[in-house]
Amino acid sequence: MPDHPTGSDTLPLSLTVNGEARQLRVAPWTTLLDLLREDLGLIGTKKGCDHGQCGSCTVLLDGKRANACLVLAVVKEGSNVTTIEGLAGPGGALHPMQAAFVEHDAFQCGYCTPGQICSAVALVEEGRARTPDEIREHMSGNICRCGAYPNIVAAIEQVLAENAR
Amino acid sequence: MSPIPNAETHVGSPRSRVDGRAKVTGAARYSGEFTAPDLAHGYVVNSTVAKGRITRLDTAAALAAPGVLEVFTHENRPRTAWFSYNYQDEVGPPGSPFRPLYDDKVVYSGQPIALVVAETFEAARGAASLVRVSYEAEAHETDLKNRMDEAYEPPKKRTGISPPPKPRGDARGAYADAPVKVSGDYWAAYEHHNPMEPHATTVVWEGGGKLLVHDKNQGVLNAQSYIASVFGLGKGDVRVVTPFVGGGFGSGLRPQYQLFLAVMAALELRRSVRVVLTRDQMFTHVYRPNTFQTVRLGANPDGALRSIQQHAIAGTSQFEDHQEVVVNWAGTLYHCDNVELTYKLAKLDTYTPGDMRAPGAPLGLFATESAMDELACATGVDPVEIRLRNYTEKDENENKNFTSKELRACYQVGAERFGWSKRNPEPRSMREGRELIGWGMASGAWEAQMMKTSARATLTADGKLEVACATADIGTGTYTILTQIGADAFGLRMEDVTTKLGDTTLPYSPVQGGSWTAASAGTAVQLACEAVREKLFKHARKASGSPLADVKLDAVSFADGRIEVTADPSRFVRIADAMRAGGVDRLEAEETAKPSMIDQLRYTGYTHSAIFVEVRVDEELGAVRVTRVVDAVAAGKILNPKTARSQVVGGIVWGIGMALEEETMPDHNLGRFMNHNYAEYHVPVNADVQGIEVVFVDEHDTKVSPIGVKGLGEIGIVGTAAAIANAIHHATGKRVRDMPITIDKVLG
Incomplete structure (x- = not known):
């Protein structure tokens, strides 16, 4: 083994990404985030800090939200990954959360948005956000520097209300 | 210029962003996300000392590592421009711009000193x-407190930044004689912009000496002329295309060092190169300077100001004199005969600070508006009332009238919505459980500017319109408002209009900043559309048997793909038929919008706000929560209430960060910022923000810009920190003059 992490050895990895089975080879130090962005061209998942501090890289990993920058890709053999590109329905119909984000102007520059939406979709699934205060608390792992927070909360409230109907 | 007589269907109405779909599906591509088959990746090495000389730079091990193509340092840097003026840009301050990898000198900690380029990231x-x-x-100095004695008035003024006005009256004498006095020293910490998208540049090597550059910036033309000047390239060989910017807040106004490094490497390696900064490295360039201020107010017992003195000292680098408007606001906002305002700089061994959202204003008004609150307490006059008693209908700094000023209405509407009349002026008079509740308010102001900007409008026979301008949409909503203006000019649906931005091949725009883009690019688009309308109308009148043959342009409307007589819509010519009559299938016009020289000589233009804030302070823990905000804003015409509100909300969130959280902490022994990441540099998160209400006060202004727009990017932050500080005083009885107002200061 070289004493520095610049070698070119790769390992096999099977992943399902946005419903598609992928047989990949990755260097052991490649994060899931870099795999998605650099190798698979899925640039919708963003790199904001690469330290698990901002939430821009949030994806759904086996149905749960995860910071893709903190996950080494090779340890997720057999996992199912959904990124922002995999949320819309057939024919490009927006996921209700995506539509709610547009309607409530829940973003400005758009860079944190894919992470916010993936996080929000998982939050609704988790079923532990019923009040605006709970939404705020459970969405606080996703930083929005533009300050769209009130609109993000409004978008999630709308989806929760639609689901309750 | 006469306003477009066409009906306003979209302008003035809440509209969702036209780039919304791209942003919520992940399709929007930012600068570090463009690719090329031959793409190489650059990673920056930064200095670990603040000042001195590089004595040895050993790159052998790095060069030997698998996949590495080259390591660039000052020792092997390819030839670039020799003179520092070649590195100047559109918005840089006086001085000698930083030149990456120029020589062995280190002038700040974190300075880029090498670029490693390899096949993979x-x-x-x-x-x-x-x-x-x-x-x-070498010995360095990064502590402003140690350099304040050597502070100086910048000898060369920065273009576009008004220096403090000449003193009026006798501020010191009037202060000495004033029956009521307040004075205080104010401190504001370093802040870093921290847009979510780190600075990034992808240079696509197109061959034949041509570069296609995707660079995170707030002005593609500024980046293009910088590259051309530094590397001695023709502008025709450098195209900069930046369709999306993941937040700027001023950090993209000047070219940042990754642009230089990526272009340098691409030119030398003759292949495509991408350089993306890490979050840590986002703390190795521009920031808001830490600033010290002293304010002294003298007044009559009824609160009428007799003297205003405000003095600021801000840090800058050894090599440039960054300047912003910090102290002038007090002299603009209030009537007072005796005013003395000064602004000085102190040299530190840091990178040059730069414009950060509303540069100068929230710093200056934090001090002014805290002091006004103190004066309200000292005189027993209500904080809103004391501002009304000192209200001015004239900008006394410039001795000019305002283009419009509905600040009085802001105070009134804001107070009403907030329920200000129920406020007990006594500090510590409201409590719920262990939380003390405080209500505070402040005024805000930001210059409403317009800059020379061009735009092109192209209408095709199928009734589709394209509008184009080189300006950027950094999240402000520029794509959307320009689409609205274009759609209304021809009575089209917004879906029929395409807006193109962020490309050096498009008509001229200055950098996107200063809240001037909506007024400037908006007017340019309107002018271009009017020119196309005139051409189209001429063709329509020429159509055989045209029902418009004897009609004038101001008597027709454009709607549903037709030009119709406004008074009798049954008389019309279709767009396609008009084009056919003219023998064309498209009509195009490029127009340039400029501010009116006469109005600029006669008037000054400002956006105003009155912001009201409720805080809750845990008495035992000192934790502060902002639980309610009402911001009443007078900003002229509001083009899109939905995106406009978002702009102001975002500014308020920034104000919350500034007041309570944001602080880049230097270790002066090392001359280096310590907390260079999101875990330790706190920005507001979702749980920190609630209950924000934005009210736009009606303001009709025909002088500030032809479309009556003043701009909204900055005004939200301006008064927020002061209002929060005042609310904390009301809650706790403690006046904190040192931002951010962290727990230690509340309890201390």
Whole structure:
């Protein structure tokens, strides 16, 4: 083994990404985030800090939200990954959360948005956000520097209300 | 210029962003996300000392690492422009701009000193850790407090930044004689912009000496002329295309060092190169300067101001005099005969600070508006009332009238919505459980500017319109408002209009900043559309048997793909038929919008706000929560209430960060920022923000810009920190003059 992490050895990895089975080879130090962005061209998942501090890289990993920058890709053999590109329905119909984000102007520059939406979709699934205060608390792992927070909360409230109907 | 007589269907109405779909599906591509078949990756190595000389830079191990193509340092840097003026840009301050990899000198900690370029990102990152550097360090100074005695008035003024006005009256004498006095020293910490998208540049090597550059910036033309000047390239060989910017807040106004490094490497390696900064490295360039201020107010017992003195000292680098408007606001906002305002700089061994959202204004007004609150307490006059008693209908700094000023209405509407009349002026008079509740308010102002900007409008026979301008949409909503203006000009649906931005091949625009883009690019688009309308109308009148043959342009409307007589819509010519009559299938016009020289000589233009804030302070823990905000804003015409509100909400969130959280902490022994990441540099998160209400006060202004727009990017932040500080005083009885107002200061 070289004493520095610049070698070119790769390992096999099977992943399902946005419903598609992928047989990949990755260097052991490649994060899931870099795999998605650099190798698979899925640039919708963003790199904001690469330290698990901002939430821009949030994806759904086996149905749960995860910071893709903190996950080494090779340890997720057999996992199912959904990124922002995999949320819309057939024919490009927006996921209700995506539509709610547009309607409530829940973003400005758009860079944190894919992470916010993936996080929000998982939050609704988790079923532990019923009040605006709970939404705020459970969405606080996703930083929005533009300050769209009130609109993000409004978008999630709308989806929760639609689901309750 | 007469306003477009066409009906306003979209302008003035809440509209969702036209780039919304791209942003919520992940399709929007930012600068570090463009690619090329031959793409190489660059990773930056930064200095670890603040001042000195690089004595040895050992790159052998890095060069030997697998996949590494080259390690660029000052020792092997390709030839670039020799003179520092070649590195100047559109918005840079006086001085000698920083030149990356120029020589062995280190002028600040974190300075880029090498670029490792490799086949993959991981290889470049790994090899960067193998670069060994030795320094001969020199004594540095990064503490403003140690340099204040040597502060100086900047000898060369920065273009576009008004220096403090000449003193009027006798501020010191009037202060000495005033029956009521307040005075205080104010401190504001370093802040870093921290847009979510790190600075990034992808240079696509197109061959034949042509570069296609995707660079995170707030002005593609500024980046293009910088590259052309530094590397001696023709502008025709450098195209900069930046369709989306993941937040700017001023950090993209000047070219940042990754642009230089990526272009340098691409030119030398003759292949495509991408350089993306890490979050840590986002703390190695521009920031808001830490600033010290002293304010003294003298007044009559009824609160009428007799004297205003405000003095600021801000840090700057050794090599440039960054300047912003910090102290002038007090003299603009209030009537007072005796005013003395000064603004000085102190040289530090840091990178040059730069414009950060509403540069200068929230710093200056934090001090002014805290002091006004103190004066309200000292005189027993209500904080809103004392501002009304000192209200001015004239900008006394410039002795000019305002283009419009509905600040009085802001105070009134804001107070009403907030329920201000129920406020007990006594500090510590409201409590719920262990939380003390406080209500505070402040005024805000920001210059409403317009800059020379061009735009092109192209209408095709199928009734589709394209509008184009080189300006940027950094999240402000520029794509959307320009689409609205274009759609209304021809009575089209917004879906029929395409807006193109952020490309050096498009008509001229200055950098996107200063809240001037909506007024400037908006007017340019309107002018271009009017020119196309005139051409189209001429063709329509020429159509055989045209029902418009005897009609004038101001008597027709454009709607549903037709030009119709406004008074009798049954008389019309279709767009397609008009084009056919003219023998064309498209009509195009490019127009340039400029501010009116006469109005600029006669008037000054400002956006105003009155912001009201409720805080809750845990008495035992000192934790502060902002639980309610009402911001009443007078900003002229509101083009899109939905995106406009978002702009102001975002500004308020920034104000919350500034008041309570944001602080880049230097270790002065090392001359280096310590908390260079999101875990330790706190920005507001979702749980920190609630209950924000934005009210736009009606303001009709025909002088500030032809479309009556003043701009909204800055005004939200301006008064917020002061209002929060005042609310904390009301809650706790403690006046904190040192931002951010953290727990230790509340309890201390």
